[in-house]
Every structure is written in structure tokens, then in C-alpha cells.
Amino acid sequence: MSKSIEELKSLTTQIRRDILRMVHAVNSGHPGGSLGCVEYFTALYGKVMNYQLPFTMEGKNEDLFFLSNGHISPVYYSTLARFDFFPVEELKTFRKLDSRLQGHPTTHEGLPGVRIASGSLGQGLSVAIGAALGKKLDGDASLVYSLHGDGELQEGQIWEALMYAAHNKVDNLIATVDYNNRQIDGDVDDVLSLGDLHAKLEAFGWTVLNEKNGNDLEAVIAILEKAKAETGKGKPVVIILNTEMGNGVDFMMGTHAWHGKAPNDEQLAKAMEQLYLEAPADY
Ligand SMILES: Cc1ncc(C[n+]2csc(CCOP(=O)(O)OP(=O)(O)O)c2C)c(N)n1
Numbered sequence: 001m002s003k004s005i006e007e008l009k010s011l012t013t014q015i016r017r018d019i020l021r022m023v024h025a026v027n028s029g030h031p032g033g034s035l036g037c038v039e040y041f042t043a044l045y046g047k048v049m050n051y052q053l054p055f056t057m058e059g060k061n062e063d064l065f066f067l068s069n070g071h072i073s074p075v076y077y078s079t080l081a082r083f084d085f086f087p088v089e090e091l092k093t094f095r096k097l098d099s100r101l102q103g104h105p106t107t108h109e110g111l112p113g114v115r116i117a118s119g120s121l122g123q124g125l126s127v128a129i130g131a132a133l134g135k136k137l138d139g140d141a142s143l144v145y146s147l148h149g150d151g152e153l154q155e156g157q158i159w160e161a162l163m164y165a166a167h168n169k170v171d172n173l174i175a176t177v178d179y180n181n182r183q184i185d186g187d188v189d190d191v192l193s194l195g196d197l198h199a200k201l202e203a204f205g206w207t208v209l210n211e212k213n214g215n216d217l218e219a220v221i222a223i224l225e226k227a228k229a230e231t232g233k234g235k236p237v238v239i240i241l242n243t244e245m246g247n248g249v250d251f252m253m254g255t256h257a258w259h260g261k262a263p264n265d266e267q268l269a270k271a272m273e274q275l276y277l278e279a280p281a282d283y
């Protein structure tokens with residue numbers, strides 16, 4: 001049964017708790033970008049995307065999602081577990097040897113929900129385009145979604161893929177850019193600015209939507225629904241989603257420092273206080 005907005009909002013807090021506990025347990029992983037993308041994942045899996053369980057690799061007649069910025073695997077894994085793709089307890093195995101939950105997603109462990117390996121930035125848009133074209137060939141009217149980091153957009157392959165998708169009218173694809181203006185070494189504007197991203201994406205032939213409140217669940221659902229309404233019109237669709245790296249934990253916001261760093265015991269305890277739930281369903 002589908003969850004109410006209130007239930008989904010409380011789930012966003014649970015997912016944030018999962019993310020921090022997962023990276024804390026192994027003292028490694030990427031909490032910052034993960035925390036910023038919680039509303040996107042919750043909107044996608046809780047409201048917007050049409051998918052079936054049990055998971056099948058082929059995903060015929062269902063929407064597909066490809067995570068291109070694979071380092072934010074904690075938010076991906078927590079979301080998949082909380083939406084019943086695999087047991088929540090398995091989050092305990094994150095980044096452990098022989099786990100299905102590797103630091104960067106891979107397919108050979110067979111984790112339900114994961115259709116591509118990612119982590120090497122820049123590749124996921126090309127995969128999503130291939131899957132979208134495959135759906136057209138199959139007469140499958142479902143949609144393909146993908147997520148990309150803004151720092152990831154510095155990869156040349158992304159721009160080849162953008163050009164290719166517009167030329168081939170891949171209009172069953174909704175790509176989203178996690179526009180947090182942070183990357184591993186600092187602010188995107190300082191490291192290698194994307195300039196006027198909206199104008200660039202438009203010039204590459206895409207329909208471009210913007211959402212300033214990427215950490216407001218209802219706003220994210222609304223922009224994804226708007227994007228859906230723009231599909232089937234001869235152009236691929238992209239959402240520039242403003243998010244806050246580290247969102248939900250005060251000392252993790254306003255900096256790139258938590259891109260790939262785990263909290264220590266004290267920091268975890270402090271963060272958990274800020275992510276209070278009356279009845280947490282921690283694994
Ligand atoms: C091809 C490639 N080059 C470099 C890296 C190392 N790397 C991992 S995350 C990252 C920063 C990416 O920035 P962004 O996509 O904005 O992610 P965020 O920091 O916002 O989570 C880099 C350079 C990588 N994973 N793949």
C-alpha cells in the first residue's frame with residue numbers, strides 16, 4: 001500500500017539515521033551527498049516511480065532507475081531496504097567483505113534494485129539512455145530515471161551522452177542533477193564551475209526544469225511529476241535539483257567536508273539527536 005506524505009516524511013528521517021549508522025559502523029562511506037538526496041529517493045520510490053517486487057533485472061513494463069553517482073550508495077541501499085527490495089537487517093553488512101552492499105554498487109552480488117555498477121563517475125547517463133532506447137524498441141511505455149552529481153557533470157562522457165539523447169529524441173528519460181555545489185575537494189564553483197548549467201543543458205537540446213527546494217519532499221514529488229508530464233514530447237528531460245550536502249545534520253551542512261567521511265561515536269550521537277523519531281525502526 002502506498003504511504004502517506006506524513007509517513008514518507010518520517011521515513012526520510014529513518015533513512016538519514018540509516019545512512020549515518022551505516023557509515024559510522026565501518027568508518028567509511030559517503031554521508032554528505034547521501035543525506036542531501038534523501039528526499040529525491042523517497043519521492044522516487046515512495047510516490048513517483050512505477051516498479052514491481054520482487055525485483056527483476058529486466059524490469060519490463062516498469063520504470064527503471066540508474067544511480068550514476070554511485071558513491072552515494074548509503075541513501076540508495078537504505079531506500080531499497082525500506083521499500084522492501086531486501087531485508088533491512090542487511091544494511092548491517094554495508095562495505096563488509098562478501099556483502100551485497102559494496103561501497104559502490106555492483107551487479108554481481110545480485111542485490112535487488114541494482115541494475116548497473118556505478119562509482120566511476122560519468123557513465124550512468126549513457127546507460128540510462130541505452131535502457132530508454134531499449135524500452136522504445138520493446139514498445140514499453142515506461143520511463144527511465146537517473147541521478148547524477150553536479151561534480152560528476154565535469155566528466156566529458158556526460159556531455160557526449162547529453163548530445164546523443166537529444167539527437168535521438170530519447171523523450172522517455174528523466175535525468176536529475178544533485179545540484180549541491182559541493183564535490184570531493186570543495187565547491188563545484190571553485191573546482192571547475194559548471195557555469196550557467198540551465199542554459200547549457202537547454203542548448204544541448206534538453207527540456208530543463210529547476211527545483212530550488214530539493215530537500216522539501218513535496219516539492220521534489222511535484223517537480224518529478226512535472227518532469228513526467230514533459231516526457232513523450234521529443235526531448236529528454238532533466239531536473240536541476242538544488243540540495244544541501246549533509247542535510248538534516250547541522251554540523252554536516254555548509255561544507256564539503258562530509259562528502260566521504262564517517263562520523264565518530266560522539267558525532268553520531270549528536271546527529272541522532274537531530275534525527276529524532278518517536279519510534280525509530282533502526283536495524
Ligand atoms: C571517473 C571518476 N573520477 C573521480 C572519482 C572520485 N570521486 C568520487 S566522488 C567525487 C566527487 C563528485 O562530486 P559530486 O558528483 O558533486 O558528488 P557529491 O560530492 O556532491 O556527493 C569524485 C571526484 C570517481 N569516483 N570517478
Ligand SMILES: [Mg+2]
Pocket residue numbers: 149150151178179180181182183
Ligand atoms: Mg555535488
